[in-house]
Amino acid sequence: MGYKYFTIGTKSPKVQLCDLKSGSCSHILQGHRQEVLAVSWSPRQEYVLATASADSRVKLWDVRRASGCLSTLDQHNGEKSKASSEAASTAHNGRVNGLCYTNDGLYLLTIGTDDRMRLWNSSTGENTLVNYGKVCNESRKGLKFATSCDCNPEFAFVPYDSTIAVYTIFTGELVTMLRGHYSTVDCCVFQPNFQELYSGSKDCTILAWIPALREPLPDDVSEKSLPQQHLNPAYEDAWSSSDDEG
Numbered sequence: 001m002g003y004k005y006f007t008i009g010t011k012s013p014k015v016q017l018c019d020l021k022s023g024s025c026s027h028i029l030q031g032h033r034q035e036v037l038a039v040s041w042s043p044r045q046e047y048v049l050a051t052a053s054a055d056s057r058v059k060l061w062d063v064r065r066a067s068g069c070l071s072t073l074d075q076h077n078g079e080k081s082k083a084s085s086e087a088a089s090t091a092h093n094g095r096v097n098g099l100c101y102t103n104d105g106l107y108l109l110t111i112g113t114d115d116r117m118r119l120w121n122s123s124t125g126e127n128t129l130v131n132y133g134k135v136c137n138e139s140r141k142g143l144k145f146a147t148s149c150d151c152n153p154e155f156a157f158v159p160y161d162s163t164i165a166v167y168t169i170f171t172g173e174l175v176t177m178l179r180g181h182y183s184t185v186d187c188c189v190f191q192p193n194f195q196e197l198y199s200g201s202k203d204c205t206i207l208a209w210i211p212a213l214r215e216p217l218p219d220d221v222s223e224k225s226l227p228q229q230h231l232n233p234a235y236e237d238a239w240s241s242s243d244d245e246g
Contacts, residue, residue, distance in 0.1 A: 012035065013032040013033055013036065013053065014029065014030050014036075015028065015029040015032075015049075015051055016028055016029075017063060029049075029051065029069070031059055031069050032053040032057060033055040034053055034054035035053065036051050036054075037054060037095060037096065037097040038051070038052040038096070038098055038099040038142045038143070039052070039099065040099040040100060040101055041101075042101055043101055043104070044101075044104065044105025044106065045105065048062060048122075049063055050099050050101070050108055052091070052098065052099045053095075054095040054096075056090040056091065056092050056093065056094060056095065056096060057072055057073070057089060057091055058091040058108075058110050059071070059072050059073075060072075060122075071125045073089070073091045073108075073110070073120055073127070074090070074091070074127070075092065077126055091110050091118065091120075092110065092112025092114045092118070093112070095113040095140075096110055096112045096113075097111065097112065097137070097142050097143045098110060098112075098137070098142065098143035098145055098158075099111075101147070102147050102154065102169065103147060103148070103149040103150075103154075103192065105122060106122055107120060107121060107122055108120045108122045111135060111137055111143055111145065111158065113139075113140075115134045115137055116132070117132045117135040117156070117167070118130075119169065119170070130169075130171070130172045131172045132174070135158060135160075135165070135167075136160050136161075136165075137160075143158075144159070144186065144188060144189075145158045145159060145187075145188050146188040146190040146197065148192075149190060149192035150192060153169065153170060153171065154169045154170065155168060155175065156168075156169050157188045157199075159184075159185035159186065159199070160177075160185070161184060162179070162181045162183055162184060163178060163179050163185065164177065164188060164199055164209075165177055166178060178197075178199075180199075180207050181199065181205065182201070182203040183202040183203035184201060184202045185200070186200050186201060187199065187200045195210075195211060196209065
């Protein structure tokens with residue numbers, strides 16, 4: 001990447017960009033009104049940064065520019081901007097403490113303390129209005145969740161208490177709950193090369209979750225003749241902790 005920065009979100013509304021070589025602060029992004037809880041670099045445009053704050057807002061920045069942010073995401077897609085400027089341009093009705101781009105960078109997922117997850121078109125800033133239902137979020141700090149890569153369909157892995165909720169990104173379906181930890185799950189990371197999910201917990205363990213492979217179909221059976229739940233292993237509880245295989 002041409003831009004070798006790491007970002008720091010603090011209890012102040014400012015975001016600091018620091019040079020990886022020197023460690024010094026190169027410049028500061030100002031625009032949020034309360035503490036910044038999550039940041040995420042776009043995998044599609046290396047100079048675009050998304051930030052989420054306790055002020056209910058998500059902002060997109062072009063770090064090449066010294067001016068203000070590119071845009072502020074609006075959950076209502078502009079429908080309420082005329083009625084109330086204060087209600088406009090909020091991504092959630094609460095603190096926004098989770099951000100995660102899809103692997104191709106075309107979409108951005110956000111999570112707030114209003115128990116909602118939203119999917120945004122990263123180019124237009126439009127709320128796609130995918131309904132994930134109630135996405136429980138009891139974290140008062142940043143929520144580290146993950147998305148899959150090269151899966152069909154694509155999944156979002158969201159920590160919830162001692163479990164991990166697995167959602168289909170573009171339909172909003174809750175597929176399964178991954179259980180294996182004994183305490184609160186703090187973070188999830190997806191490893192695309194091995195198609196594995198890693199989760200860290202307050203129980204002082206890191207678990208690797210591996211999707212079970214489907215058995216090959218007999219020659220005289222076609223996929224079209226199978227019930228839908230057998231067409232995709234995600235409909236079953238096919239993920240297992242690597243500890244279960246030992």
